[in-house]
Amino acid sequence: KAGVTQTPRYLIKTRGQQVTLSCSPISGHRSVSWYQQTPGQGLQFLFEYFSETQRNKGNFPGRFSGRQFSNSRSEMNVSTLELGDSALYLCASSWSGRPLGTGELFFGEGSRLTVL
Amino acid sequence: GQNIDQPTEMTATEGAIVQINCTYQTSGFNGLFWYQQHAGEAPTFLSYNVLDGLEEKGRFSSFLSRSKGYSYLLLKELQMKDSASYLCAGMDSNYQLIWGAGTKLIIKP
Numbered sequence: 001k002a003g004v005t006q007t008p009r010y011l012i013k014t015r016g017q018q019v020t021l022s023c024s025p026i027s028g029h030r031s032v033s034w035y036q037q038t039p040g041q042g043l044q045f046l047f048e049y050f051s052e053t054q055r056n057k058g059n060f061p062g063r064f065s066g067r068q069f070s071n072s073r074s075e076m077n078v079s080t081l082e083l084g085d086s087a088l089y090l091c092a093s094s095w096s097g098r099p100l101g102t103g104e105l106f107f108g109e110g111s112r113l114t115v116l
Numbered sequence: 117g118q119n120i121d122q123p124t125e126m127t128a129t130e131g132a133i134v135q136i137n138c139t140y141q142t143s144g145f146n147g148l149f150w151y152q153q154h155a156g157e158a159p160t161f162l163s164y165n166v167l168d169g170l171e172e173k174g175r176f177s178s179f180l181s182r183s184k185g186y187s188y189l190l191l192k193e194l195q196m197k198d199s200a201s202y203l204c205a206g207m208d209s210n211y212q213l214i215w216g217a218g219t220k221l222i223i224k225p
Binding site for chain 2: 004035040041042043044045048056058090104105106107108109110
């Protein structure tokens with residue numbers, strides 16, 4: 001089956017602009033999580049959506065927002081971009097988002113954002 | 117606070133064995149995950165432990181001690197393709213994953 005698809009894969013923006021990233025989960029998966037990854041840092045959790053509802057949120061400023069559509073596809077938006085927002089943004093899907101036992105997260109290859 | 121600690125980088129020789137350690141502090145505990153991430157690629161699932169003990173899966177094994185807040189990933193018969201970053205993540209009581217910064221494993225011939 002098709003994996004998690006993220007678009008765009010690469011993008012360059014300037015400070016003050018806004019950006020929207022898209023994630024299509026594996027068919028049948030209802031949970032989508034977003035992470036920010038920077039060199040030397042662990043994956044930083046942004047938020048998780050399940051059935052169009054934000055179920056969990058990390059410690060990021062309000063400039064970072066997201067949503068999930070009825071087909072489970074998700075978007076995240078970053079407004080008023082700052083240099084420090086340059087990172088790899090990873091999306092992960094799972095059936096329930098509660099991977100107890102045998103479940104796990106399936107990651108997309110990410111969207112690499114560079115802010116100049 | 118919640119925290120995951122793992123070494124930044126390790127080097128090992130092809131054909132050898134390497135153990136990557138991870139210590140965790142989470143608010144509540146719902147299990148510990150290991151993921152592998154090759155440079156420029158997505159992380160992929162390796163293992164999940166929620167009970168104490170060793171779980172073996174081919175050349176890879178993962179161990180958990182809940183009383184010590186400690187886990188390790190054991191890689192045997194190392195191959196060059198095992199060169200990657202290994203990410204440890206603990207799941208807290210809210211089912212949120214807390215990630216370590218990752219251990220970059222370098223395999224030398």
